[in-house]
Amino acid sequence: MSDARLSVFKTYKLYVGGKFPRSESGRVYEVTDSKGKWLANAPLSSRKDARDAVVAARKAFGGWSGATAYNRGQVLYRVAEMLEGRRDQFVREVADAEGLSKSKAAAVVDATIDRWVWYAGWTDKIAQVVGGGNPVAGPFFNLSSPEPTGVVAVLAPQESSFLGLVSVLAPVIATGNTAVVVASENAPLPALSLAEVLATSDVPGGVVNVLSGRTAEIAAPLAAHQDVNAIDLAGADEVLAKELEIAAADNLKRVLRPQPVDYTQTPGTDRMTAFLETKTVWHPTGSLGASGSSY
Amino acid sequence: MASVFEYAPAPESRAIADIAPSYGLFIDGEFVEAADGKVFKTVSPSTEEVLSEVARAGSEDVDRAVKAARRAFEKWSALPGAERAKYLFRIARIIQERSRELAVLETLDNGKPIKETRDADLPLVAAHFFYYAGWADKLDHAGYGANPRPLGVAGQVIPWNFPLLMLAWKIAPALATGNTVVLKPAETTPLSALFFADICRQAGLPKGVVNILPGYGDAGAALVSHPEVNKVAFTGSTAVGKEIARTVAGTRKKVTLELGGKGANIVFDDAPIDQAVEGIVNGIFFNQGQVCCAGSRLLVQESIQEELLDSLKRRLSTLRLGDPLDKNTDIGAINSEEQLTRITSLVEQGEAEGAERWSPACELPESGYWFAPTLFTNVTQAHTVARDEIFGPVLSVLTFRTPDEAVAKANNTPYGLSAGIWTEKGSRILAVANKLRAGVVWSNTFNKFDPTSPFGGYKESGFGREGGRHGLEAYLDV
Numbered sequence: 001m002s003d004a005r006l007s008v009f010k011t012y013k014l015y016v017g018g019k020f021p022r023s024e025s026g027r028v029y030e031v032t033d034s035k036g037k038w039l040a041n042a043p044l045s046s047r048k049d050a051r052d053a054v055v056a057a058r059k060a061f062g063g064w065s066g067a068t069a070y071n072r073g074q075v076l077y078r079v080a081e082m083l084e085g086r087r088d089q090f091v092r093e094v095a096d097a098e099g100l101s102k103s104k105a106a107a108v109v110d111a112t113i114d115r116w117v118w119y120a121g122w123t124d125k126i127a128q129v130v131g132g133g134n135p136v137a138g139p140f141f142n143l144s145s146p147e148p149t150g151v152v153a154v155l156a157p158q159e160s161s162f163l164g165l166v167s168v169l170a171p172v173i174a175t176g177n178t179a180v181v182v183a184s185e186n187a188p189l190p191a192l193s194l195a196e197v198l199a200t201s202d203v204p205g206g207v208v209n210v211l212s213g214r215t216a217e218i219a220a221p222l223a224a225h226q227d228v229n230a231i232d233l234a235g236a237d238e239v240l241a242k243e244l245e246i247a248a249a250d251n252l253k254r255v256l257r258p259q260p261v262d263y264t265q266t267p268g269t270d271r272m273t274a275f276l277e278t279k280t281v282w283h284p285t286g287s288l289g290a291s292g293s294s295y
Numbered sequence: 296m297a298s299v300f301e302y303a304p305a306p307e308s309r310a311i312a313d314i315a316p317s318y319g320l321f322i323d324g325e326f327v328e329a330a331d332g333k334v335f336k337t338v339s340p341s342t343e344e345v346l347s348e349v350a351r352a353g354s355e356d357v358d359r360a361v362k363a364a365r366r367a368f369e370k371w372s373a374l375p376g377a378e379r380a381k382y383l384f385r386i387a388r389i390i391q392e393r394s395r396e397l398a399v400l401e402t403l404d405n406g407k408p409i410k411e412t413r414d415a416d417l418p419l420v421a422a423h424f425f426y427y428a429g430w431a432d433k434l435d436h437a438g439y440g441a442n443p444r445p446l447g448v449a450g451q452v453i454p455w456n457f458p459l460l461m462l463a464w465k466i467a468p469a470l471a472t473g474n475t476v477v478l479k480p481a482e483t484t485p486l487s488a489l490f491f492a493d494i495c496r497q498a499g500l501p502k503g504v505v506n507i508l509p510g511y512g513d514a515g516a517a518l519v520s521h522p523e524v525n526k527v528a529f530t531g532s533t534a535v536g537k538e539i540a541r542t543v544a545g546t547r548k549k550v551t552l553e554l555g556g557k558g559a560n561i562v563f564d565d566a567p568i569d570q571a572v573e574g575i576v577n578g579i580f581f582n583q584g585q586v587c588c589a590g591s592r593l594l595v596q597e598s599i600q601e602e603l604l605d606s607l608k609r610r611l612s613t614l615r616l617g618d619p620l621d622k623n624t625d626i627g628a629i630n631s632e633e634q635l636t637r638i639t640s641l642v643e644q645g646e647a648e649g650a651e652r653w654s655p656a657c658e659l660p661e662s663g664y665w666f667a668p669t670l671f672t673n674v675t676q677a678h679t680v681a682r683d684e685i686f687g688p689v690l691s692v693l694t695f696r697t698p699d700e701a702v703a704k705a706n707n708t709p710y711g712l713s714a715g716i717w718t719e720k721g722s723r724i725l726a727v728a729n730k731l732r733a734g735v736v737w738s739n740t741f742n743k744f745d746p747t748s749p750f751g752g753y754k755e756s757g758f759g760r761e762g763g764r765h766g767l768e769a770y771l772d773v
Contacts, residue, residue: 066323069747070422073429114377121380124747128764129436141725219540266377269436274659286722288338 009195012042012188014049014212015195017056017084018205019058024048029213031189034099037161042188045213045222050180053209054225057151057178060206065148065176069124076120076174081200083113089191090162097187110263112163118266119170126175126272134280141283146276148176149254151223155215157234161187163263171271172209180209180228180291182219182235188212216240223247232277234261243287298341305408306354312400314486317348320356320509321492323363329357335511335580337485338407341619341663349485352510353415357477360506361521361647364448364475367503371763372445372473376432383428383471384762385498390421393494397487401459402619402682404486404529406628407582409620412502415581419744420463423762429465430767434472437764439773445473446549446772447525450518452533453488455630455684457480462488464761465528470723472770474526477506479518483631485509488689504688505561516542526770530587530709533684533710533755537570551769553587553751555684556712559705560590561727564599566717572606576713577691578741580614587756588713591742592681592703597694604692612655623705626688629664638666638687645671645680650691652688668749673767676707684710698723702730713755715741735758 012031013020014029027044043049064072083090087109095105127146134142146277152172157164161184172179195210211218223231223244230253233241238258245255256274317334333351340345342750352360371379390397390624397420398412405412449469458480469476480488488507495505504581508514512535519527529539530553543550560578562571567641579592595603599688619627628633646652650671657667666687674681674691681691695701705714716724724738734752737743744750749760759769 013371070425073425077425114381116383117380120430123429124426125429125436125764127432129438139726148489159484202694239661266432284722285729286720286726288702288726 010040012040012174012192012212014043014045015192015199015208015209015210016053017209018051018058018075018199020195020199022209023213024052027230033281034094038046039096040189042192042212045211045218047218048219049211050218051225053180053211054151054222054227055238056206056209057180059229060204061150061178064173064203064207066176067176069127072174072176073120073123075202076116076123076170078118079197080113080116080205082197082201083116085115085120089193092170093190093193094162097190098159099231102184106165112166115163115166116170117175122171122224122269123174126269126276128272130276131278138289139285141285144278144282148272148278149275149277150177151227152177152275153219153225153231154186155219155226155231155233155235156181156184156191158184158215159260161261162190164234164261165191165269166262168232168271169208172232173265173276175272175276177208177275180211180222182215182222183210183212184235185213185215187278219244221249224250226251228253230256231269232256232274233258302623304618306618307380307399307402309399309403309620309621310350311396313701313759314347314400314403318489318509319350320352320360321375321382321489321505321507322356322360323506324496326492328470329353330359335482337404338557339403339663340483340630341660341697343662343749346403347486347574349489351488351507353481353516353722354513356508357514357517357521359469360477360508361448361501361523364477364506365523367501368447368475371501371504371713374473376434378710379471379473380428380431382500383431383467385430386427386494386500387421387424387495389497390424394418394421395568396602397490398531399620400490401487402627404484405455405458406619406630408627409622410624411582414456414461420459424458424464424467426741428470430468431471433448434767434771437767438453439768443472443771445472446770448523449474449476449526449528449770450521450524451476451528452515452518452531453476453478453480455484456582456587458484459487459491462491464530468766469528469770470504470582470663471528472767474770475504477508477518479508479510479515482511485729519543527551527770529553531757534736534758536757539740549769551751551761552757553759554712554755554757555686555759556589556707556752556756557682557684557711558590558715558733559592559594561594561695561701561705561717562596562599562603562713563701563716563718563723564596564597565719565721567719568603568606569600571611571717572602574715574717574739574741575607576610576614578684579690580626580688583626585634585686586742588750590713590715591685591690592705593690593692594689594695594704596701597696600694601711608653608655608670611670614655614668616658616665616667618662621707626668629687630665632664634686635664635666636687638685641680641683641685641687642669642689645678645691648678648680650674650678676704698727702727706730706732709755712751712756713737738746747753
């Protein structure tokens with residue numbers, strides 16, 4: 001009888017370098033649903049966990065940014081496929097985390113899956129939209145191409161624990177960056193479960209690292225970290241965002257400030273371009289003489 | 296040259312491709328017989344074995360298919376782009392899953408080596424659907440203004456040299472932008488398009504969005520001239536392309552034509568010879584030279600002519616011609632008796648006009664349509680083999696002394712599809728590329744294709760581009 005059966009709880013863990021460690025600090029914190037009912041004990045990450053995650057993200061950057069855009073698109077599309085298979089699980093987790101009805105949570109999960117598909121399609125198109133040849137006034141071939149900036153720290157939105165999370169994470173990795181994500185502080189479980197999907201979706205270990213805990217505590221070492229290239233402050237309040245932006249100035253991190261976003265709307269390209277560099281290559285074209293071809 | 300290595304046969308199993316004894320036309324989501332009941336046989340060009348009997352579309356069927364596509368257009372074009380995208384992603388995935396089956400099928404029906412269908416055609420087919428799937432919900436970003444609209448019903452006529460790849464080039468951008476499709480595959484290679492119809496079924500594509508009409512030129516002509524077709528896309532010969540241009544004159548139909556070529560492969564004296572030889576071989580013997588962008592004219596700098604030709608001949612002696620299903624085969628069968636006749640007659644004309652013909656020792660199978668890899672030297676620009684598109688494994692070698700001369704000779708053709716440049720000097724590559732009147736220029740490589748990269752010709756090689764962001768324009772009302 002199912003009523004009599006005692007269910008097995010899941011131990012929620014961090015996701016760092018493709019593995020699922022507990023916090024090195026040994027700490028956890030209580031995660032409840034919107035009505036205060038206990039859901040799980042999530043790892044309470046330390047600054048050491050944050051630094052480990054940066055090391056893992058840096059290690060993964062060469063391979064991920066060097067993969068073809070087509071390959072990255074295939075991998076991100078695979079994430080959508082895997083998510084679709086776990087749809088029921090995420091509907092439950094999002095309903096619990098955000099206090100939504102089953103049908104509203106289902107709409108959120110569907111939108112989240114479609115968001116992965118949207119960004120999977122961008123991997124091999126963004127360069128065609130924001131890059132291109134420049135008609136310089138001289139005998140030179142001149143081409144500007146976008147390149148990923150490197151390791152990006154992502155403070156996931158606090159309210160939208162799943163759709164918001166994916167809406168800020170997917171654009172970062174689509175273009176070849178690697179990410180250290182700080183999950184929504186009060187609703188970290190969908191993010192920690194997403195890690196299980198990423199681990200089984202051909203996303204190389206270290207490309208996405210997921211930390212749960214106190215946003216302010218984990219964000220500070222990330223914002224100040226010399227080997228982090230950029231930070232998305234979506235999940236920071238105004239005061240914290242300013243502090244982090246100041247810390248980020250130390251190595252001139254690219255900073256995406258928090259802004260009101262309706263995550264149910266189709267995004268633009270801004271969350272991708274925020275973490276792209278533009279590289280311009282010059283090459284002489286030589287000359288075959290002034291006359292054009294007469295054919 | 297005596298063969299150094301003996302190869303054991305390594306045939307790919309043909310059991311994976313389950314070919315039915317007969318196929319219908321695919322109209323409005325159903326396989327149906329032709330209105331007049333006509334059928335034709337499709338044969339394997341390597342054995343002349345009949346593979347299947349296929350319904351032959353006539354003008355009545357064209358009308359039925361166009362009307363089905365028209366009915367499907369309203370809903371299909373009104374779908375959110377994200378939903379159209381997911382259909383195309385499904386199709387791409389199913390093609391990947393069934394790619395070995397489709398590769399074997401294509402090799403059987405077309406005659407090209409399994410090595411090519413498996414490693415080139417099919418991966419490109421899937422990639423093309425993936426690429427355009429991603430555009431379906433991003434058209435606002437494509438540079439054609441906000442909310443660009445589809446054209447309507449696209450009538451598409453494709454050739455036999457890359458049957459499934461040409462289908463992908465046509466159907467993927469058409470569907471991504473919200474058009475519906477009536478596609479006519481070539482009469483010698485209808486099968487992969489019919490298998491694609493089954494893939495549409497597996498993907499749950501709404502009926503009428505894709506219609507497949509196997510048939511001959513008469514069906515193609517009926518499709519192109521049908522008043523309810525809004526867009527015509529054709530890949531094939533320049534002669535037919537011109538006929539289509541005349542047919543659509545005075546209508547509002549948008550047209551793209553991807554036609555013939557006589558690509559120049561230019562090798563400068565500083566080129567890495569071994570790499571250049573591989574590129575030359577790939578340029579003219581890939582798919583038995585039945586490639587519109589083939590590098591069928593080798594322009595070699597005079598000072599290295601001897602060295603290059605020695606290397607090239609040595610390399611040609613190692614090419615393996617035979618059973619296309621054998622994984623070691625480099626050169627497969629010519630697609631049809633008709634094409635073999637055309638190649639043979641042009642080569643004979645080349646000899647008669649005084650060019651010097653050479654082929655490696657090469658045993659041709661007894662049944663099927665075969666032509667040995669062939670080189671012509673002592674070729675001048677006036678020779679037929681330097682001017683006409685042969686569409687076969689035949690390379691004409693000309694020489695030049697200066698870059699200007701190379702450019703002048705390369706451009707001395709009514710065609711303008713592809714060209715190749717081989718030199719270690721980057722500035723020379725770019726200077727020469729700037730002067731070439733060709734839509735695709737390959738530097739130190741040849742015959743590279745990618746769904747993100749636009750492809751198409753200058754001059755009589757046609758107009759419009761397929762592939763890349765540019766490829767969307769052909770299917771949008773912009």
